[in-house]
Amino acid sequence: MKRSDFTQMLSELLKPDAIRDFAPNGLQVEGAEQVQKIITGVTASQALIDAAIALQADTILVHHGYFWKGESQVITGMKKRRIASLLKNDINLYGYHLPLDIHPELGNNAQLAKLLDVELLGGLEDGSNSVPVYGRLNSPMPAEKFAEKIATALNRKPLDNIVRNKPIETIAWCTGGGQGYIDLAASKGIDAYLTGEASEQTIHSSNEQAIDFFAAGHHATERYGVKALGEYLEQQYGLDVTFIDIDNPV
Template identity: 60%
Template sequence: MENTKLLAYLDELLQPWLFRDYCPNGLQVEGKTDVHKVVTGVTASQALIDAAIDVQADAILVHHGYFWKGENQVITGMKRNRIRALLANDINLFAYHLPLDCHPVLGNNAQLAKLLDIEGNEPIEEGNAQSVVRRGCFVNGIDINALEQRISLQLGRKPLIEAAGKDEIHTVAWCTGGGQGYIELAAQEGIDAFITGEASEQTIHTAREMGIHFIAAGHHATERYGAKALGEHLAAELGLKVEFIDINNPV
């Protein structure tokens, strides 16, 4: 498949024009025209690029790509090494940030909800259909210990827990990755528990003082599943060879 046609397909599927993002979405580094093998992953790190080179990939598709707002614009050091490796091996780099968080089926938020048996996937921010923070429920309720065990089992890592809410959790809000800043909004909406990837120092005080359970399950761990699901979709719909490669990251 031509790289430009793959780009058009991904753009139509993920609709990046709906989002005000912190980086360019789509084709970030152009490689060979014909794409047969795609590697998917969370972040376009050197380790992922090297792994893609090893399996002779024509394209890499990630959630965290390059050229973030506020970063140094010069291409030196680590950035030079990454981009040089892509160009030298003629590998396309596709990256989708907020559009991949928010896709209602393939997105990071939707995939995490599926893993944790959360019912419903509605925006918590009124009037913002593309809200990165979502709300749903545990139909039969769950206590914080059982939720911790479920997260540990599904994500393969022990989450950070601040148990500051009700004995039984029914309503839940979540935002994969670095969404800890939304905990106050979740608490104001009367949500029982808030799940995200990271924690900041003040997050724990907010949880305690506003009476809401807080779970930080890992930025990388909560965002593994969108890129994987998107790759599986491309394999099924477009007949591409796709391999998800998980570069371990404890954060």
């Protein structure tokens, strides 16, 4: 597939212009004109780039790409080495951040719901592009059992703060660094909140607003959107796609 066609197809699928973000979405570093072998992963780290080079890939597609707002604009050190590796090997880099979080079928939030057997009911915020979402457990269970379910599904024991002595029925979640949405979830009477990370104040919010809290890892909660996107590209377009999980304990 021509790079221009691949770019257009992803844009139509993920609709990056529909949401304001912290980094450019789409083609971030231009490489080969033909897209034939794609590597997908969570973050465009040097380890993922090296793996793509070893597999002779021409394209890398990630959730966490480059050029974030607020970062230094100079291309030195780690950033220089990463970009030099891409350019030297003629590898395209595509990054989709919030558009891949919120996609209703392939997104991180939707994929996490499937993994944890949660019915996604809608956005927690007003509007059609809410980043946090809410839903209902298909099988309500005690919070301790839900923590075990998370650990099994994500292969990672979550940090939890269990404050309710009742089964969880409703839950809100936002993959990655979405701990700040716990107050919004609590204000709507949700039983529990799940995200990737925790801040010091998050536990106080959980305690004082009587909402169970789970932090299951930024990386661990965001493996599944880009993986699902790659599988979609393989099934729908016959592209050669390989997902590589560069583990990260955060």
